[in-house]
Amino acid sequence: MRDVAGAWRRTADGAGLLSPDGAVASTIFAEMTALAARTGAINLGQGFPDEDGPSEVLDAAREAIAGGANQYAPGIGIAPLREAIADHQSRFYGIALDPDTEVVVTTGATEALASALLALVDGPEDEVVVFEPYYDSYAACVALSGATLRTVPLRAPDFQPDLDVLADVVNERTRVILVNNPHNPTGAVFDRAVLEEVVRLAHARDAIVVTDEVYEHLTFDGPHVPVASLPGARERTLTISSGGKTFRTTGWKIGWITGPAELLTAVVTVKQFLTYTSGSPFQPAIAAGLRLPDAFFDGIAQDMRRKRDVLGAGLRAAGFEVFEPRGSYFTVADAAPLGATDAQAFCRGELVERAGVVAIPITAFVTPGRRSEYATLVRFAACKRVEVLEEAAARLASLSG
Numbered sequence: 104m105r106d107v108a109g110a111w112r113r114t115a116d117g118a119g120l121l122s123p124d125g126a127v128a129s130t131i132f133a134e135m136t137a138l139a140a141r142t143g144a145i146n147l148g149q150g151f152p153d154e155d156g157p158s159e160v161l162d163a164a165r166e167a168i169a170g171g172a173n174q175y176a177p178g179i180g181i182a183p184l185r186e187a188i189a190d191h192q193s194r195f196y197g198i199a200l201d202p203d204t205e206v207v208v209t210t211g212a213t214e215a216l217a218s219a220l221l222a223l224v225d226g227p228e229d230e231v232v233v234f235e236p237y238y239d240s241y242a243a244c245v246a247l248s249g250a251t252l253r254t255v256p257l258r259a260p261d262f263q264p265d266l267d268v269l270a271d272v273v274n275e276r277t278r279v280i281l282v283n284n285p286h287n288p289t290g291a292v293f294d295r296a297v298l299e300e301v302v303r304l305a306h307a308r309d310a311i312v313v314t315d316e317v318y319e320h321l322t323f324d325g326p327h328v329p330v331a332s333l334p335g336a337r338e339r340t341l342t343i344s345s346g347g348k349t350f351r352t353t354g355w356k357i358g359w360i361t362g363p364a365e366l367l368t369a370v371v372t373v374k375q376f377l378t379y380t381s382g383s384p385f386q387p388a389i390a391a392g393l394r395l396p397d398a399f400f401d402g403i404a405q406d407m408r409r410k411r412d413v414l415g416a417g418l419r420a421a422g423f424e425v426f427e428p429r430g431s432y433f434t435v436a437d438a439a440p441l442g443a444t445d446a447q448a449f450c451r452g453e454l455v456e457r458a459g460v461v462a463i464p465i466t467a468f469v470t471p472g473r474r475s476e477y478a479t480l481v482r483f484a485a486c487k488r489v490e491v492l493e494e495a496a497a498r499l500a501s502l503s504g
């Protein structure tokens with residue numbers, strides 16, 4: 104039989120995947136969702152909304168299906184969606200894009216990310232720099248691409264990177280600096296100085312910036328600043344976003360990637376052999392969403408901010424130390440004041456048994472060697488109905504008693 108020792112494999116419990124070096128495991132998300140289902144706990148683990156998005160968007164998908172948009176769309180996406188994406192970047196950020204050469208529709212931000220990494224990096228001598236903790240697919244995709252992952256830690260309370268460390272980690276082998284802003288899991292929105300330093304280093308080392316901005320419309324202290332809008336950034340930045348978080352359609356998997364035409368050509372070369380094309384009837388629907396009036400976009404940011412506040416108040420009252428997020432679906436809290444020494448044990452034990460709430464330990468988002476530095480931090484998702492968050496807050500109060 105073929106030796107598969109170096110292959111990706113299932114974890115012992117069958118719930119997740121392990122990379123060949125055992126560094127990447129996704130068990131905790133499946134485990135926690137199953138735990139919530141089994142115990143009736145409120146699931147603040149996985150980041151998906153529990154309410155539908157705008158009816159204009161949902162209706163447009165139904166109409167598209169009824170109208171026959173049910174076969175393969177063009178590989179780079181239908182023209183009306185590419186035009187809506189280009190208009191969106193111009194309307195919100197003043198970034199002008201050619202919808203035919205500088206915009207590609209993908210199967211979620213996830214595929215955009217995978218295609219970009221597979222297109223841009225080659226082997227172990229190529230390095231990808233990411234901030235840590237990181238969205239779980241980053242380390243997995245870097246591992247699949249065969250490149251080397253280098254991380255720059257983000258630390259509580261504000262989770263901004265140390266710029267000296269960043270300048271030290273980025274070196275002549277760096278091919279990609281991968282930025283996620285607003286940031287999952289920490290809820291950080293990076294200071295302009297951080298983004299400017301990323302751009303400066305990318306120039307100095309001839310690296311490409313890949314930026315994941317899926318929470319672009321969920322910022323709490325003012326409008327989002329895309330990396331590509333900074334001076335000198337545009338020609339070496341690939342910007343990724345998605346309709347999932349903005350329009351509460353995480354199950355539709357319509358994402359996009361924008362940037363210089365020659366970089367996108369490389370991305371499309373890979374993308375065509377991953378999924379080839381994505382959800383035909385969802386594409387016109389997301390186009391309709393991107394053209395919604397400003398009031399919609401202001402409304403979702405305000406709604407998310409209110410939810411953050413309800414969740415944060417509940418966590419504080421329960422005795423957690425809360426690191427107030429400036430964007431995204433998430434809030435990170437420290438369980439150490441409650442006596443926890445290991446957030447993984449805390450999430451599997453006390454949190455679910457005593458409070459009936461499920462959340463994810465931050466150790467799920469860091470490299471094995473750094474787990475001890477984040478040992479007592481927990482990520483809670485705030486993208487749930489206010490009644491659900493209030494019920495979670497009431498339950499969490501039992502932890503302080």
Ligand SMILES: *Cc1c(COP(=O)(O)O)cnc(C)c1O
Pocket residue numbers: 210211212213214238283287315317344345346347348353356357358
């Ligand atoms: C949810 C999420 C994604 C995945 O987006 P899809 O469009 O569902 O693929 C990518 N990046 C971050 C940071 C996310 O939180």
